Amino acid sequence: MLRLVSRRVAVAGRKDGSWQKRVKFSTAVRSGRLEGKVALVTGGASGLGKATALEFIQEGASVVLADVNAQLGRQAAQQLGPKAEFVECDVTVEPQVAEAVDFAVVRHGRLDIMHNSAGIAGPPTATDVARLDLASFDLVMGVNVRGTLAGVKHAARVMSPAGAGSIICVSSISGLMGGLGTHPYAISKFAVAGMVRSLAGDLCRRGVRINCISPFVTLTPLVVDQFTQLYGDVGRQRMEQIVDSVSELRGARSEEMDVAKAAVYLASDESKYVSGHNLVVDGGFTSYKHLNLPMPEGINP
Ligand SMILES: NC(=O)c1ccc[n+]([C@@H]2O[C@H](COP(=O)([O-])OP(=O)(O)OC[C@H]3O[C@@H](n4cnc5c(N)ncnc54)[C@H](O)[C@@H]3O)[C@@H](O)[C@H]2O)c1
Numbered sequence: 001m002l003r004l005v006s007r008r009v010a011v012a013g014r015k016d017g018s019w020q021k022r023v024k025f026s027t028a029v030r031s032g033r034l035e036g037k038v039a040l041v042t043g044g045a046s047g048l049g050k051a052t053a054l055e056f057i058q059e060g061a062s063v064v065l066a067d068v069n070a071q072l073g074r075q076a077a078q079q080l081g082p083k084a085e086f087v088e089c090d091v092t093v094e095p096q097v098a099e100a101v102d103f104a105v106v107r108h109g110r111l112d113i114m115h116n117s118a119g120i121a122g123p124p125t126a127t128d129v130a131r132l133d134l135a136s137f138d139l140v141m142g143v144n145v146r147g148t149l150a151g152v153k154h155a156a157r158v159m160s161p162a163g164a165g166s167i168i169c170v171s172s173i174s175g176l177m178g179g180l181g182t183h184p185y186a187i188s189k190f191a192v193a194g195m196v197r198s199l200a201g202d203l204c205r206r207g208v209r210i211n212c213i214s215p216f217v218t219l220t221p222l223v224v225d226q227f228t229q230l231y232g233d234v235g236r237q238r239m240e241q242i243v244d245s246v247s248e249l250r251g252a253r254s255e256e257m258d259v260a261k262a263a264v265y266l267a268s269d270e271s272k273y274v275s276g277h278n279l280v281v282d283g284g285f286t287s288y289k290h291l292n293l294p295m296p297e298g299i300n301p
Helices: 047-058 070-080 094-108 134-162 183-204 221-231 236-246 256-267
Strands: 038-042 062-067 084-088 113-116 165-170 208-215 278-281
Touching: 038 047, 038 094, 038 134, 047 062, 047 070, 047 113, 047 256, 062 070, 062 094, 070 084, 084 094, 094 134, 113 134, 113 256, 134 165, 134 183, 134 208, 165 183, 165 256, 183 208, 208 256, 221 236, 256 278
Parallel strands: 038 062, 038 113, 062 084, 113 165, 165 208, 208 278
Antiparallel strands: none
């Protein structure tokens, strides 16, 4: 997923210690923005999916976690309490996705929110197209693109008759600009963002909304694993410094909760007229590039 470039990044914390002043979001205030709603979260056993499930529950939803990692999934459901249930599901196997959707509907009578967070990074070394391993490309595309599409398809199957629902897909900053991820990962995330655009019209006509979230690098198990492959076991604090050193927004760090809260907005009725949107949660990272023109005194006539 992550892509190293020849430019060396500073891994020390910012000199002014600004990353330490990051905003702490309160989880205490809750207004029931998802009261009574039913959500299915793929990839819900870990990272961004699990954080989103927690946020959904705290906003009043019942959540079914669907994940290929049964041990982690059961553990997560237990941690999240009585409003969470787990169903084992490999998103690359369509009947299992269909079963997970049906499980939620049988259990709760309907499905209001489908959050497709299941994803894999692939090897961090896949940056040379001339040596690309197409088998590992297929693997990444199978989970990230086909798996997401299966989630959308089966959510649409049960949401269409109800004429309502919110589907959320997870892309990445790697799906917005070239050069930020390995080729398989970046291509898969461009495809997820494109999928949302491609399907929005079809789903709009059924009363179903579909949107995308594109997060910045966030220290989930997926990223910790990638960093460990690249840097060795350098420890959590060092990894946080690495993330801070590549971030653009001073004084804030990308956290799981940032994505989870974006998902609450897209899942809730507050976004009732928002569809086909890509909600970028990257602290401004992909919104600009500096034009590094030489200073006038550096130009020799
Ligand atoms: N963490 C980041 O920096 C970041 C940034 C941008 C986008 N994303 C995307 O966010 C999503 C969640 O990633 P994360 O960082 O929380 O990673 P994570 O590894 O913590 O969680 C991913 C979950 O998906 C599950 N999963 C993997 N393959 C699956 C399959 N075939 N079927 C069902 N479940 C499967 C895993 O078991 C895991 O529980 C991914 O789509 C990822 O590409 C992450």
